[in-house]
Amino acid sequence: MPTLAELQQFARYHLVRRVYDHPARDPELEVVTLGYDPKAFEAEVRSFEGRFAVREALRGSYRGASWPVLEVESKPSSEARRRRVLVLSGVHGNEQAGILSVVPLLEQLYAERASLANVAVRVLTPVNAVGAAEVSRFNGEGYDINRDFRRFYTAEARLVRDALESFRPDIVLSLHEGPQDASFVFANARCDVEQVKRWLSEIEAKGTTLARKDYFGSMLPSPGLSPSTAASRLVVRLWANTLGMMAANGYCDERGIPELTLESSWKSPDRAARLRAHVDLCMAVVRTLARQ
Numbered sequence: 001m002p003t004l005a006e007l008q009q010f011a012r013y014h015l016v017r018r019v020y021d022h023p024a025r026d027p028e029l030e031v032v033t034l035g036y037d038p039k040a041f042e043a044e045v046r047s048f049e050g051r052f053a054v055r056e057a058l059r060g061s062y063r064g065a066s067w068p069v070l071e072v073e074s075k076p077s078s079e080a081r082r083r084r085v086l087v088l089s090g091v092h093g094n095e096q097a098g099i100l101s102v103v104p105l106l107e108q109l110y111a112e113r114a115s116l117a118n119v120a121v122r123v124l125t126p127v128n129a130v131g132a133a134e135v136s137r138f139n140g141e142g143y144d145i146n147r148d149f150r151r152f153y154t155a156e157a158r159l160v161r162d163a164l165e166s167f168r169p170d171i172v173l174s175l176h177e178g179p180q181d182a183s184f185v186f187a188n189a190r191c192d193v194e195q196v197k198r199w200l201s202e203i204e205a206k207g208t209t210l211a212r213k214d215y216f217g218s219m220l221p222s223p224g225l226s227p228s229t230a231a232s233r234l235v236v237r238l239w240a241n242t243l244g245m246m247a248a249n250g251y252c253d254e255r256g257i258p259e260l261t262l263e264s265s266w267k268s269p270d271r272a273a274r275l276r277a278h279v280d281l282c283m284a285v286v287r288t289l290a291r292q
Ligand SMILES: [Zn+2]
Pocket: 091, 092, 095, 176, 177
């Protein structure tokens, strides 16, 4: 039986659309932070201008300060037939590996640009710019953006929706962290499960530890993989129809787009391991699409 505290925690993250009226820090989550600094991160991402197209896609403000959501896109190549990958980084602002991994990811994409020329990669980072600056899961108005893909109250969820419309990705990768002790992915119903397993083997071979259990403590059917099931799709539908909440994962499913949500462990003090999972998964996906 779950404890009362666990039930309260579950209710807060799954049953309430607006949890706070401000981007709260939530120390009971026991997130090990990795020293994200909004100004330094913005400067680092902007330093890729020239190698990538970099622009401010949205600006989030809170208490008189504001921070940009940056859109970084690989430069168009002469290839006519291009595949497209959309990377959502920092939808939850306190999950810092999904944000900080963007810098090594861009470096790797640029290093391999010759062999990846027929794949366009667009990164939105950090989708929750206020939450990232405030080390919070929530945005400036206290909403969890990843519960807002039904009603689209938040400018951040609308930005992602617009990117899906305009960029028409072949796959979406959403970079998250969770309280479990290793990494796993939620794969929506549009994903090819056998292909996802190959990507997971690839990142495991490069040093990522794949979780055996998800963050509810349930055994995963295959290491590192939480696939869409009839039961999980029913829960997603009920959640949307009764509470008006939906995650990007479910929204992409409705739109017919494969989506992988990667969850590394926010409890791990091993910064390199946490970042590596994100960089290696994104690169595995992009390299596969480049060969198609
Ligand atoms: Zn998250």
